[in-house]
Amino acid sequence: MGLLNKLDDPYDGGGIILGKVEELLNWGRSKSDWYLHFGLACCAIEFMAMNASHFDFMRFGTIPRTSPRQADFIMVTGTVTFKMADRIKVLYEQMAEPKYVISVGSCSNCGGPYWEHGYHVLKGVDKIIPVDVYIPGCPPRPEAFEEGMMKLQEKISHQAIFNKRKRLGIE
């Protein structure tokens, strides 16, 4: 809430906020992320509990979407098999920029318990789509989901929008 803190110290007359447009945009973007829920396996059950009464995932401003076109980030919850992998890639490509990925659980992070003999399990969803936040656990606790969401918000709120190439030194 870096932007709103500046209201505590107003100029004469008040009501003026000095800040960057970038900060305003990022603040807005990070507080209302809609997600494409991609429930695959056990982690999806824990994610259902996360969405329900006790933990209330929607307080982060997230709203579940079933269409990739309306989603800001995709939550891959569960084991990604080879048969499923190309579907995930297609759904990811259908999402509008800017887009993010949260990989939930050991299976989608690295293959989890199936890393050694799982002949039909993709060893990590990051082999097909770029992942922003990894949430560890098998399945992760709801607290871990919360921290993962906060990490994603942190990442979004520090993103460069204007003069990206100059500031990040990409040439």
Add this chain to the structure above:
Amino acid sequence: MSEKKRLDLEYSQLDSDRMRLNVGPQHPSTHGVLRLEVEIDGEIVTEVIPHLGYLHRSFEKHCEKMTYPQIIPYIDRMDYISAMNNEWPYVMALEKMLDIKVPEKVEYIRVIVAELNRIANHQIAVATFGLDAGAFTPFLFFFRDREYIIWILEKLSGARLLYNYFRVGGLAGDTYPSFKEECLNVIEKVRKTNAEVMDLLIYNRIFIQRTANVGILTPEVAVNYACSGPVLRGSGLRYDLRKDEPYSIYDRFDFEVPVGKGEVGFVGDCWDRNIVRMQEMEQSCRIIEQALAQMPETGDVKANVPKRIKPPKGEVYMRTENPKGDLGFYIVSNGTDKPERLKARGTSFVNLSVIPEISKGYMFADLILILGSIDIVLGEVDR
């Protein structure tokens, strides 16, 4: 037959193009990653082909590569909603092979945790079924109560969903001091919520109109497809392994086996399958109460088991009553510490096979309800 069937006959006389639709694998109402290839004639479903394999996690391959105790976590991940119930037939099969008699206290704790997990499973089943029908409030109610059950199981085993609590010849740990009171508190909460949901969802007029006379599974079809669990009992057949083939100590408890009676429609419709789950929760509460009263205060939670579990050469099949139906494990041992072959009879897989049969002739929106009333878990279907 029902009104829906007559509707089908009238529609089928019209000449119209048929359309093929794909439902899933990424669809919120398929309860996982199931793909249904549906052929529809207008709004009427004429053919359903389930496509599996989107969650095939090579369970049987892992069993051949792991030692016997190492397999238990993989069994948790089969039917991940009722992990405690899954572990039970497996450890019982090994105990049968090794000829181990487990202590009295272990049997009681196993019954209690399995029945608690059965309640949790049925809560999810009814909650998601309500979601399919458009009711969101029961979902919140049930998940509020399920959390209390999970806290008990977490204190016992250390995990919230996949417990790895059962061991060959015993359990991972003993109960904690306030275990009894907390179980009784949970039962009270479950009963209160169930009474509320009965008014809110089950006997709701809109819900009855959506689910009564939909997806009628006749007893003959249910038996021919080897259905089990609430799907079979919803069709009016009184078949429950806890009663008919009492394993462990289930012969010591007084409980009933609820069956579908066709209260609001035909016997074996979606509503019947749902009410069976609601009534089974009550029966589970009764079993837990009796088990808590009979449970010995002191005692060991582990039998004398050799350090390396090496069953003698041979084969064994053991089955128990999972919340979803019969779950059986067929183990072939070659005398080493790893099984030669391990085959699981997945309940969800067998129950899913009945969907093409019972969803023909109903509306497309009813197909989602029929799928929800079967209560499948794709981890157990694909394994």
